[in-house]
Each structure stands twice: as C-alpha cells, then as structure tokens.
Amino acid sequence: MLTARTEQVPVREQHDIVSVRQVVRSWCLNLGLGLVDLTKLVTAASEIARNTVEYGGGGTLVLEELRDGLRTGIRLVFEDQGPGIPDLDRALTDGYSTGTGMGLGLGGTRRLVDEFDVSSTPGVGTRVAITKWKTR
Amino acid sequence: MDRIPILRMGPVLLVSIQVDMHDELALTLQDDLTNAITTHGARGVLIDISAVSVVDSFMGRMLANIAGIARVLDATTVVVGMQPAVAITLVELGLSLEGVRTALNVEKGMAHLQAVVASAEVFSDSSDDADGAH
Numbered sequence: 235m236l237t238a239r240t241e242q243v244p245v246r247e248q249h250d251i252v253s254v255r256q257v258v259r260s261w262c263l264n265l266g267l268g269l270v271d272l273t274k275l276v277t278a279a280s281e282i283a284r285n286t287v288e289y290g291g292g293g294t295l296v297l298e299e300l301r302d303g304l305r306t307g308i309r310l311v312f313e314d315q316g317p318g319i320p321d322l323d324r325a326l327t328d329g330y331s332t333g334t335g336m337g338l339g340l341g342g343t344r345r346l347v348d349e350f351d352v353s354s355t356p357g358v359g360t361r362v363a364i365t366k367w368k369t370r
Numbered sequence: 371m372d373r374i375p376i377l378r379m380g381p382v383l384l385v386s387i388q389v390d391m392h393d394e395l396a397l398t399l400q401d402d403l404t405n406a407i408t409t410h411g412a413r414g415v416l417i418d419i420s421a422v423s424v425v426d427s428f429m430g431r432m433l434a435n436i437a438g439i440a441r442v443l444d445a446t447t448v449v450v451g452m453q454p455a456v457a458i459t460l461v462e463l464g465l466s467l468e469g470v471r472t473a474l475n476v477e478k479g480m481a482h483l484q485a486v487v488a489s490a491e492v493f494s495d496s497s498d499d500a501d502g503a504h
Contacts, residue, residue, distance in 0.1 A: 252392045255424055273424060273455035277463065280426040284393075342427070342464040 239299040246292035254283040274346040275366045281343045290314025307367035318356040382414040396432040414483035420451025430465045437470045450479035
C-alpha cells in the first residue's frame with residue numbers, strides 16, 4: 235500500500251472541528267468520493283475531532299491518500315497526548331460517553347467508515363485511524 | 371458570523387442554517403430560539419437545514435434539544451430539508467432524532483405548523499366559550 239499525499243492540520247479548539255470538516259470534504263471531492271461516502275467520512279471526522287478537542291486536550295489530524303493496487307482511499311489519523319481512554323471496549327459500545335456528546339461513543343462513528351483502528355494508553359494519549367475506500 | 375438569524379412570521383419562528391456551524395454557534399442558536407419563543411409567544415419553529423451538508427451528533431443533539439425545549443414552552447418544531455446523504459449518515463451513526471418532527475421541504479413544514487396553530491386556536495376558542503358559560 236502506498237501513501238500518495240499527506241497533510242497535517244491542528245485539532246486544538248472548537249473552531250478546528252469546522253476546519254477538519256472542510257479539509258476532509260475537500261480531500262473527498264478531490265478523490266471523487268460519492269456524496270454518501272463523503273458525508274459519512276466528514277461526519278465521522280467531526281465526531282473524532284470533537285473527542286480529540288474535548289477529551290484529548292487537543293491534538294493533530296494527518297490526512298493520507300492511499301493507493302492499494304487499483305483502490306484509492308483516504309485515511310484520517312487523529313492523535314492526542316491526553317489522558318487516554320481507560321476502557322476501550324466500553325468506549326466502543328453504543329450509548330457510552332463520559333462527556334457532553336450524544337452518548338453515542340465511538341461505536342456509531344465506526345459504522346460510518348470501512349476501517350477503524352483505535353489505540354490508547356492511559357496518561358500517554360490516543361490514536362484513532364479511520365479509512366474510507368472509494369467504491370468503484 | 372456569530373449568530374444565526376431568527377425570523378418571525380406571525381406565530382411561527384423561521385431559521386435557515388446556511389453556514390457550517392461550530393459548536394458554540396449551535397448553542398447560541400439554541401439559546402436565542404428559546405428566548406424568541408417566550409418573547410414572541412411563538413407556537414411553531416421551522417428550522418431549514420437544506421443547506422447543511424453535515425449533521426454530526428452534536429448538531430443532532432442541538433436539534434433534539436430545541437424541539438424538546440419548544441415542546442415544554444408549548445411550541446411545535448419542524449426540521450425541514452434534510453439532504454438524503456445526511457439522513458443516511460445520521461441513521462447509521464445511531465441518531466434517529468426521536469421527538470423531532472421533520473418535513474421534506476419548507477412548504478410542507480409550514481403547512482404542518484399552520485395546521486397545528488389553527489387547531490390550537492380552535493381549542494382555545496372553545497375553552498373561552500366554556501369559561502363564558504360559567
């Protein structure tokens with residue numbers, strides 16, 4: 235698998251969540267993702283960016299354009315150096331939330347993307363990577 | 371722009387969201403609408419989201435909150451014009467916007483609100499008559 239292009243954007247405060255939505259949207263349009271896939275990926279990015287700001291104390295997003303044979307896709311990697319998620323399994327369960335969100339946890343976000351990878355170390359930080367492939 | 375304008379048309383308040391809202395702007399709209407309902411004694415709230423390309427859980431909660439607050443203040447809320455891709459995404463995310471009445475477009479939303487307002491007037495007229503009889 236090949237990474238054709240990358241871009242890094244800050245995810246530090248509320249206004250950055252809007253910027254994240256905009257940059258992800260422009261990458262999706264650039265890659266020619268369909269409207270439904272675009273909407274799902276932008277929404278998923280918005281959810282995770284808010285977690286990064288609210289629970290992670292801010293962090294970064296790295297966008298990657300992926301080439302895998304004939305497939306192309308976008309991977310979004312969110313990283314923060316926050317307190318981490320103590321119980322990942324619970325955080326991935328629908329309806330679990332400790333903050334001011336909808337109580338959807340990460341479970342709902344996972345359904346919006348093709349690949350979802352989260353790793354978290356208490357006291358060190360959290361990394362969430364989501365990938366959406368272009369459907370041919 | 372730090373405020374979404376609220377227009378008044380008789381007993382109905384109209385809001386059309388035309389920007390990508392940051393969280394604080396969404397909360398400001400919630401507060402402004404709550405105040406406008408009480409100030410004007412509004413009976414209906416129509417929120418047009420046809421220009422909104424992403425509704426995440428935060429904005430979904432804001433819409434549900436507005437509908438809930440309005441209901442407690444005796445007003446009906448209708449959210450209109452949701453884009454199909456947004457509807458698909460919301461349901462897959464696990465948000466069905468329960469308690470939020472929706473309509474396909476502004477025209478249908480207004481027709482619903484006018485019907486609600488009209489039936490409420492009939493109800494209050496008849497209770498006035500009953501009072502008069504005593």
